[in-house]
Amino acid sequence: MRKLLLYIFLLLLFFGGLLFGHAAIGEKGRIFIAMGDWRIQMTVVSAVISLLIGFVVLVILWWAIKRIIRMISGSRNWFGVLSRRKQSKAFFNAISACTIGDYESAQKYVNKTFPGDFDGANYMLAADIDRRVNNGRNVENLLSIAETFPESEASAKIQQAAWFIQQHQFKQAEIVLESIDAKAQQQAVVVRLWLSVLAALGKWTLVKEKLSDHKKALGDDYVQWAQQAVQGEFAEIASKQGANALKEKWESLPRAAKKDIANQIVYVQLLIDQGLSKDAEPILVELAKKSRHPAFHGLFKQLKHPAPIHAMRLIESWIKADPDNAALYSVLAHMAYNSGDYVLAEKAVRKALELASNPEDGRLLARLLEKQNAFEKANNVYKGLLTS
Structure with missing residues (x-):
C-alpha cells in the first residue's frame, strides 16, 4: 500500500512537471543563501534541481547504511x-x-x-x-x-510447553501455558497440554474444571480424560484414606457425576484394586443393568471371589438375549475361572473361541488345560497363538 502511494505521488510529480515546468523555467527569480561570509546565489530552476539531486543522494545513502548495518549484525x-x-x-x-x-x-x-x-x-x-x-x-x-x-508467539509457546512436558518439566510448562493469550487458550491442543500438566502435578480439581469448561473442544477425548481425572482423585483418596473413604466420596458425588460412565468404571476398578471384589460385584451389576456398555466387560473379568452369583446370572441373561456374542462368553469364562469353576470356564471359553478368535481367550484355555495336566494340548494352543 505504501509503495502504491509512493508511485502515485511520483506520477503526479512527473505530470505536474510537464504541465507547469515551463512556467518555472521562464521565471527569472533568484534564490540567495547567506551563511557568514559564504554566499550562494541560484535560479529557482537550479534550486529545484539541487533539491531533487540531494533527495536522491539521501535515499541512496539510507539504503547503503541499512545494508551495512544488516551486514554487521549478521543478517543474510x-x-x-x-x-x-x-x-x-x-x-x-x-x-x-x-x-x-x-x-x-x-x-x-x-x-x-x-x-x-x-x-x-x-x-x-x-x-x-x-x-x-x-x-x-x-x-x-x-x-x-x-x-x-x-x-508466531502463541504457536511458539504451545510448542515450548509441549517440549517441557516431554522433558517432565511440568512446572515450567505450566508457567508457559499461563502466558498464552486468552484466544489461544480455547484451542483443543492447548487444553490437552493443560490437562497433561495438571494431571502430572496431581491437581485433579483443576483438571475437572478444565474438562467442564472445554468438553466440546475435547470431543471424543473427553471420556478418557474424565475417567483419568476421577481415577486420579479417587486413587489419591484410596491410597491416603482407604476404601471406606472412597465409598463415602462416591456417595457424596452429585447424581449427574454418578451417572457418568467414566466415573462408574473408575470407582469399580478402584474397589477391585483395593481387594474388594466382593463389594464391587453388586455395584457393578446394578450399573451394568442400567447400561450394557462394553466397557463393563473388563471389570466383570477382574472379579475374583468365590461364587459371583449375581454377576454370572446377569451375563447369562445377556447371553440368552444375544447367543452369538463371543465377548459375553469370554466374560463368563473369565469370571468362572477366577471363582474356581473350571468346568464352566472351559465350556464358555471354547464357545467364545468358536465364535471369534481372541488371544486372551486362547491363553485362558491353555491355562485350563494345564490345570488338567494336558500339557501337550496347552502347548498346541500356545503355538497356535504365536503363529496367528
Whole structure:
C-alpha cells in the first residue's frame, strides 16, 4: 500500500512537471543563501534541481547504511530481493527435507533462513528439527526467538510447553501455558497440554474444571480424560484414606457425576484394586443393568471371589438375549475361572473361541488345560497363538 502511494505521488510529480515546468523555467527569480561570509546565489530552476539531486543522494545513502548495518549484525539479507528469494528457497527446501525425514539437510537449509522475514515460522521449524537432530539442545533458545514475533508467539509457546512436558518439566510448562493469550487458550491442543500438566502435578480439581469448561473442544477425548481425572482423585483418596473413604466420596458425588460412565468404571476398578471384589460385584451389576456398555466387560473379568452369583446370572441373561456374542462368553469364562469353576470356564471359553478368535481367550484355555495336566494340548494352543 505504501509503495502504491509512493508511485502515485511520483506520477503526479512527473505530470505536474510537464504541465507547469515551463512556467518555472521562464521565471527569472533568484534564490540567495547567506551563511557568514559564504554566499550562494541560484535560479529557482537550479534550486529545484539541487533539491531533487540531494533527495536522491539521501535515499541512496539510507539504503547503503541499512545494508551495512544488516551486514554487521549478521543478517543474510544483504542484497534485498535477491537474498530474500534465496532465504525463501532455503525455507522451502528445509520443509521438503523434513517431509522425507532428511533432518540433517533440513537443519542446514533452515539455518540459511535466519533472521529472514518468515514471522518466526523458520525458528519454529528449526526448533522441531533440532529436537530430532540435537535432542533439543537449542529448542528453548529457538522458540524464545519465535515468541518475539506476534504472528508466531502463541504457536511458539504451545510448542515450548509441549517440549517441557516431554522433558517432565511440568512446572515450567505450566508457567508457559499461563502466558498464552486468552484466544489461544480455547484451542483443543492447548487444553490437552493443560490437562497433561495438571494431571502430572496431581491437581485433579483443576483438571475437572478444565474438562467442564472445554468438553466440546475435547470431543471424543473427553471420556478418557474424565475417567483419568476421577481415577486420579479417587486413587489419591484410596491410597491416603482407604476404601471406606472412597465409598463415602462416591456417595457424596452429585447424581449427574454418578451417572457418568467414566466415573462408574473408575470407582469399580478402584474397589477391585483395593481387594474388594466382593463389594464391587453388586455395584457393578446394578450399573451394568442400567447400561450394557462394553466397557463393563473388563471389570466383570477382574472379579475374583468365590461364587459371583449375581454377576454370572446377569451375563447369562445377556447371553440368552444375544447367543452369538463371543465377548459375553469370554466374560463368563473369565469370571468362572477366577471363582474356581473350571468346568464352566472351559465350556464358555471354547464357545467364545468358536465364535471369534481372541488371544486372551486362547491363553485362558491353555491355562485350563494345564490345570488338567494336558500339557501337550496347552502347548498346541500356545503355538497356535504365536503363529496367528
